[in-house]
Amino acid sequence: MTSRKSTGTSATRWLGVVVLLMLTLLALCGLVFSAEDVVQGSTVRLMYIHVPSIWVAYIAFVITALCSATYLSSKSRSLVWDRVAGASGEIGVIFVALSLVTGSLWGRITWGTYWVWDARLTSTAFLFITYIGYLAVRRLGGTHRQRARRSGVLALLAVIEIPLVHFSVKMWRSLHQDASVANTNAKVELDGLMLFSLFLGVVSFTLLYAWLVLHRQRVLFLEDAVADRGLDAAILSRRDEAQV
Amino acid sequence: MEHATFILGSYAGTAVSIALYAFWIIRRGRTLAEHATDAEMPWT
Amino acid sequence: MSTNFRLRRQITVAVARKDLLIEWNSRILVNQVAPFAAIVMVMFAFALDNDGILQQVAPGLVWLATLFSMLVVIQRTFAVESADGALDALRVAGVDPGALFVGKALALMVQLFALETLLVATAVVLYGVEMSIAGLGMAFVTVIVATIGLSFVGTLYGGLAAGARGRETLLPLLLLPVVAPVLIGATRATEAAFGSGGASISEGWPWIGLLAVFAVLFGVVGAVAFGPLIDE
Numbered sequence: 001m002t003s004r005k006s007t008g009t010s011a012t013r014w015l016g017v018v019v020l021l022m023l024t025l026l027a028l029c030g031l032v033f034s035a036e037d038v039v040q041g042s043t044v045r046l047m048y049i050h051v052p053s054i055w056v057a058y059i060a061f062v063i064t065a066l067c068s069a070t071y072l073s074s075k076s077r078s079l080v081w082d083r084v085a086g087a088s089g090e091i092g093v094i095f096v097a098l099s100l101v102t103g104s105l106w107g108r109i110t111w112g113t114y115w116v117w118d119a120r121l122t123s124t125a126f127l128f129i130t131y132i133g134y135l136a137v138r139r140l141g142g143t144h145r146q147r148a149r150r151s152g153v154l155a156l157l158a159v160i161e162i163p164l165v166h167f168s169v170k171m172w173r174s175l176h177q178d179a180s181v182a183n184t185n186a187k188v189e190l191d192g193l194m195l196f197s198l199f200l201g202v203v204s205f206t207l208l209y210a211w212l213v214l215h216r217q218r219v220l221f222l223e224d225a226v227a228d229r230g231l232d233a234a235i236l237s238r239r240d241e242a243q244v
Numbered sequence: 245m246e247h248a249t250f251i252l253g254s255y256a257g258t259a260v261s262i263a264l265y266a267f268w269i270i271r272r273g274r275t276l277a278e279h280a281t282d283a284e285m286p287w288t
Numbered sequence: 289m290s291t292n293f294r295l296r297r298q299i300t301v302a303v304a305r306k307d308l309l310i311e312w313n314s315r316i317l318v319n320q321v322a323p324f325a326a327i328v329m330v331m332f333a334f335a336l337d338n339d340g341i342l343q344q345v346a347p348g349l350v351w352l353a354t355l356f357s358m359l360v361v362i363q364r365t366f367a368v369e370s371a372d373g374a375l376d377a378l379r380v381a382g383v384d385p386g387a388l389f390v391g392k393a394l395a396l397m398v399q400l401f402a403l404e405t406l407l408v409a410t411a412v413v414l415y416g417v418e419m420s421i422a423g424l425g426m427a428f429v430t431v432i433v434a435t436i437g438l439s440f441v442g443t444l445y446g447g448l449a450a451g452a453r454g455r456e457t458l459l460p461l462l463l464l465p466v467v468a469p470v471l472i473g474a475t476r477a478t479e480a481a482f483g484s485g486g487a488s489i490s491e492g493w494p495w496i497g498l499l500a501v502f503a504v505l506f507g508v509v510g511a512v513a514f515g516p517l518i519d520e
Contacts, residue, residue: 005280007273009287027255031245042245049258072516094265102254109247126465133462137448140455150448153517154462157444160509161466168469168498172476208262215269218287222276 007218015211022204029197037194046106048197052205053099054124059209060092061131065159068152079224080217082148085155087216089134091209096128119170126165130158144224296387303391307365308398316364317399322406325357329410339416344485346415347478350407351434351471354400355464358438361399362446362463363456365392375518385515389443393510397439404431408478417482426481426492433496434474437503441466444510447518473498 008016030048037044064085071081103121104114115121138151190198245251277285311317332349336342342349369375378388408427411417419427442463449459473495479485480492 005274005277005285005288006270007277007287008270023259027259031252031255036245042247042251045245045251046254049255053258094261098258098261102258105250105254109250126468129461129465133458133465136458136461140458149516149519153513154448157466157509157513160505164502164505165465165468168472171494171498172472175476212266212269215266215273218285219269219273219276222273222280222285225280226276 007215007222012211012214015207015214019204019207019211022200022207026197026200026204029193029200034193034197040110043106043109044194046102046109048201050099050102050106051198052201053095053102055202056205056209057092057095057099057127059206060088060095060213061127061155061158063088063213064092064131064134064155068155071148072152072156077145077148079144079148082144082152083217083220083224084213085148086138086151087213087220089131089138089151089155090216091212093128093131093135095205095209096124096131100124100128117173117176119166119173122169122173123162123166126169127162130162134158144227296384299383299387300391300394303388304394304398307368307392307395310368311395311399317361317402321357321360321364322403324360325353325403325407326410328353328356329407329414333414342415343417346411346417347482347484348471348475349415350404350411350478351474353407354404354438355467355471357403358400358442359460359463361396361403362442363459365396365443366446367456379518385518386511389447389511389514390507392446393439393443393507396443397435400435400439401431404435411482417484419482420489422489423481423483426489426496427478429496430474430477430481430492430499433499433503434470434477437470437499437506438467440503440506440510441470444506444514444517447514469498469502473502 026048030045034045034048036042067081067085067088071077071079071085074081103124107116108114134151134154137154138147140147140150329349332353333342336345366375369378379385408431412419445459445463445466449455449462477492477495477499480487480489480495483489
């Protein structure tokens with residue numbers, strides 16, 4: 001029997017083990033087994049964690065938006081949707097941050113600068129800021145339903161706002177047709193083990209996301225339950241005080 | 245490997261960040277679960 | 289259907305008039321926000337310390353000053369509501385939230401329009417900007433379309449962030465990223481109007497298009513999302 005109570009179940013433990021194994025394999029393939037790129041040299045190794053990171057961020061934010069939409073449109077307004085949305089948003093922020101850092105380092109090596117003002121990078125930075133705002137709104141306090149409604153609307157607004165910002169920035173940067181030393185759209189020819197490593201990265205990070213979101217939303221559930229219990233206790237003690 | 249510091253640093257940094265986050269989640273879950281009734285933990 | 293529309297329009301006009309009357313009586317815009325915006329324009333000159341550069345970036349500075357001042361105005365327009373729980377009272381009374389939204393946005397539009405006219409004039413005076421008649425026309429159109437968009441999006445996010453209990457600090461974090469397309473579009477169009485860096489008037493039109501898309505998008509979305517957002 002489980003001695004310690006936690007957010008884990010046997011299913012998540014198995015998932016965790018699988019994720020750990022895959023990530024270890026990824027590190028080995030990425031750093032050791034796979035070959036260097038003809039053009040990029042060893043910096044291509046950064047791609048095996050950079051691409052999966054931003055991939056997970058996108059998945060996370062899509063899930064946040066979908067769960068927010070489901071919460072707002074459903075009659076039952078089950079808070080499960082809100083909690084998954086919140087957990088997913090938090091994970092998304094972390095992975096966007098990771099991808100911005102790894103991408104920035106990649107740029108430093110490849111182009112000599114930590115940052116370029118191109119559409120994709122700028123939009124990614126905006127994505128990060130927007131969801132930092134989302135997390136801040138979730139911490140505004142109030143009832144669980146207020147939190148769910150406010151952050152839900154915000155997540156849906158983000159679905160509209162992010163493409164608009166991206167388009168505007170693209171329009172803006174197209175004015176600056178300087179010689180692209182920093183060609184962020186450079187296609188890299190991947191084959192064999194390199195391609196496998198990339199897929200491995202995407203799959204293992206996706207499973208990692210699943211593990212993280214399961215646990216995080218359970219923790220949110222517990223936090224909400226504790227808060228509710230505290231509230232109930234406060235109401236009861238208030239009532240007791242009233243009945244002198 | 246050229247730029248080994250950057251590359252190994254990135255892998256390590258990513259791994260450490262994710263590991264810290266994961267540990268934080270698990271620990272928080274254990275702390276909260278200690279005082280929770282079974283009704284409050286529908287996944288068990 | 290038509291009585292519904294008429295009622296909504298009455299509400300919209302009533303709300304807009306109320307907000308503008310409050311502003312007219314308190315003169316916050318004239319006494320506090322406009323001087324703040326003017327000071328910001330002066331501080332830009334201190335910071336940038338180069339007449340040539342100042343003239344070139346004048347369009348950007350005008351819109352930056354506008355955005356910063358707008359934050360203050362939006363917080364004001366919602367602080368007024370939360371002071372006596374007026375917004376909640378309106379909601380409980382069943383006032384159509386879409387009409388409420390458009391009404392507040394209209395009032396904001398008027399105030400922002402006045403502010404931006406002042407800022408453009410300040411740029412002409414302080415930064416040595418010279419405009420042709422056609423440029424003046426383009427500047428006018430830019431200000432109108434940008435202001436409509438800013439008012440819609442500002443009212444929407446203002447409803448979420450401004451007003452009660454320490455939420456005001458959230459407004460800049462939420463709003464400034466969202467209005468990036470307006471900053472980009474309005475600045476480029478204003479550059480065309482001012483002729484900065486050799487830009488021609490015709491180059492401004494695509495940006496006006498972007499501003500118009502933004503305005504329509506947030507007008508529609510705002511009217512729908514405002515209700516759920518202010519429901520407490």
